Amino acid sequence: MLVTGKELLLDAQEKGYAVGAFNINNMEIVQAIIDAAEETNSPVILQASQGGIKYAGIEYIAALGKTAARNAKVPVALHLDHGTDFDQVMLCIRHGFTSVMIDGSRFPLEENIAYTKKVVEVAKAVGVSVEAELGKIGGTEDHITVKAKDATFTDPDEALRFVNETDIDFLAIAVGTAHGVYKGKPELDFARIATIADLLTVPLVLHGSSGVPDEDLKQAISLGISKINIDTDIRIAFANGVKDFLKKDPDNFDPRKILGPARAAMKEIVMEKMHIFGSVNKGWK
Ligand code: G3H
Ligand code: ZN
Numbered sequence: 001m002l003v004t005g006k007e008l009l010l011d012a013q014e015k016g017y018a019v020g021a022f023n024i025n026n027m028e029i030v031q032a033i034i035d036a037a038e039e040t041n042s043p044v045i046l047q048a049s050q051g052g053i054k055y056a057g058i059e060y061i062a063a064l065g066k067t068a069a070r071n072a073k074v075p076v077a078l079h080l081d082h083g084t085d086f087d088q089v090m091l092c093i094r095h096g097f098t099s100v101m102i103d104g105s106r107f108p109l110e111e112n113i114a115y116t117k118k119v120v121e122v123a124k125a126v127g128v129s130v131e132a133e134l135g136k137i138g139g140t141e142d143h144i145t146v147k148a149k150d151a152t153f154t155d156p157d158e159a160l161r162f163v164n165e166t167d168i169d170f171l172a173i174a175v176g177t178a179h180g181v182y183k184g185k186p187e188l189d190f191a192r193i194a195t196i197a198d199l200l201t202v203p204l205v206l207h208g209s210s211g212v213p214d215e216d217l218k219q220a221i222s223l224g225i226s227k228i229n230i231d232t233d234i235r236i237a238f239a240n241g242v243k244d245f246l247k248k249d250p251d252n253f254d255p256r257k258i259l260g261p262a263r264a265a266m267k268e269i270v271m272e273k274m275h276i277f278g279s280v281n282k283g284w285k
Contacts, residue, residue, distance in 0.1 A: 001069065001074075001075050001076065002066060002070050002076060002077070002078065003076065003098060004077055004098045004099055004128065004129045005045060005077040005079050005098065005099030005131065005169065005170065006099070006169040006170070007075070007077075007129075008043045009169070009170050009203035009226045009227055010203065011282070012043070012203065012282070013224075013226045015282065016221070017221065017278030017279050018206075018217075018221045018225055018226050018227060018277040018279065019043050019044065019228070019277070020045065020270065020273050020274055020277050021044075021045035021046075021079060021081070021205075021228065021229045021230070022044065022045070022046065022230050022234060022270060022273075023047055023048070023049060023081060023230070023234060024046050024047065024048055024061065024064065024065065025052045025055055025056060025061075026055075026056060028262060028266070029234060029263075029266060030046060030064045032263045032264075032266035032267040033046060033068075033267075033270050034046075034076070035267050036267045036270035036274060037074045037283070038073050038074055039267075040275070040280045040281070041073075041281045041283035042074060042277075042279040042281075042282060043074055043075045043076070043279060043282055043283055043284065044074065044076055044077075044274075045076070045077045045078075045099070045227065046065045046068065046069065046077070046078050047080070047229070048078075048079075048080060048081060048092075049080075049081040049142045050082065050083065050088055050143060051141075052142070053088075053092075058092070058095050062078070062095035062096055062097065065097075066078060066096050073283070074284070075284050077129070078097045078098050078099065079097060079099040079100065079129075079131070080092040080099070081101055081141075082103045082141055082142070082144055083101050083119075084104075084106075084144070086115070086119060089102055089122075093122070093126060097128065098127075098128060098129065099128060099129040099131070099169075100123060100128055100129070100130055100131070101130075101133070101172070102116050102119040102120075102131075104116050104132065105133040105134065105135065105136050105137070105172075105174075109158060109162070112162070113161075113165050113166055116132045116162075116166040117165070117166050117167075120166055120167050120168055129169040129170070131168065131169065131171070131172060131205060132166060132168045132171060132172065133171070133207075134154050134155075134158060134172070134174075135152050135155070135173060135174030136150060136151050136152045136174055137151065137172070137174045137177065137207045138151030138174075138178035138179070138208070139151075139178030139179030140180045141180070141208075144179075146179075148178070151174065151178065153174050153175060153189060153192060154173040154174045156192065157199075159173065159196050159199065159200060163202055169203075170202050170203040170226070171200065171202055171203075171205065172204075172205040172207050173193070173196055173206070174207075175188055175189045175190075175193050175196075175220075176188040176189045177207060177208035177212060179207065179208045179231075179232070180208075180210075181210075181232060181236075182211045186216070188212070188220060190220070193224060193225065194223045194224065196224070197224025197225075204225050204226060205225070205226070205229065206220055206225045206227070206228050206229065208229070209230055210230050210231060210232035210233035210234075214276045217276055218276060218278075221277065221278060228277055230273055233269055233273070234266050234270070237266045237268070238262045238265070238266055240265060241264070242258060242259070242262045244261065245261045245262070246258065
C-alpha cells in the first residue's frame, strides 16, 4: 500500500523504531527491498535520488516505485532523496511521489528556511510529506559532495527555529555520519541527537548510515532517530553479487542469471537492516 512518509515516521517515532529508507535505481533493487519488507512485515521507504532519477528516468522510477508500493502487503512511501531544487521536487510530486526531501543545506540558514518553506507550501497542499536538512552531512551521494572540512553538525537551537518556521514533517540532522564508504570508524554525536530530539517534535532522519556499526544505529534510534537512509550498503551487495556470480560462471550472458544473485544479496542486507532498525512486524497488519 502506498502511503506518505509522514504516516510511516509518526508511527515509528511513537513506537521507538526506525523505518529504513533505501535508495532505488532499477527494478532488481526495488524488488529486493519490497521482498525484504514483506518477508519481515516491515514498513519501508523507497527513495530515489536525483542521480537515480537521471539514470532510470522519472517515468520509469516513479512507475517502479508506485507499482511496488501498491502491490505490497506492507506500507510503502515513495520519497525523493536530496532534492536540491524546486523544479525537481515539483516533478516528483507530479509523478506521484508521496514524500520529498528538499535539501537546502548548502545555503545559509535564512536562505535554507526560505527555500524549504516554498516547497512545504506546495507539498502540504497536495498531501505530500517534506523532509529538509540542517547542518551539512559529509561525503558523496551521487552529485552532492561535502568535503570533511565543510561538514557541520546541526545546531539544536537553529533546528528548533528551522522546524518552527518551515513547518516540515521530518528533519535530517548532521551528527557525525557521512555518505559513501567510511575510511575510519564513524563517530556519532549521541548527545546532540538526544538534545535535538528533546527540543523538536518532528521525527529525525539519519543519513550516511551505511557502514555505521549496528549498536550505534540502535543507540541513535533509542535517542530519537526515526528514519535511516541506506544506499552504499545496497550498492556494495549488488556489486559483490554480480562479481561473485561472474567469477563462478564467467561465460554466462543471461542478465537474469547475472542479476538474480545480486537481487538476493541485496534482499539479505535489507532484511538485516530491518532487524537492526526494529521495524520487523511493524507493518500495520
Ligand atoms: O540519502 C541517502 C543516504 O544518506 C545514503 O547514505 O551512503 O551511507 O548509504 P550511505
Ligand atoms: Zn543522504
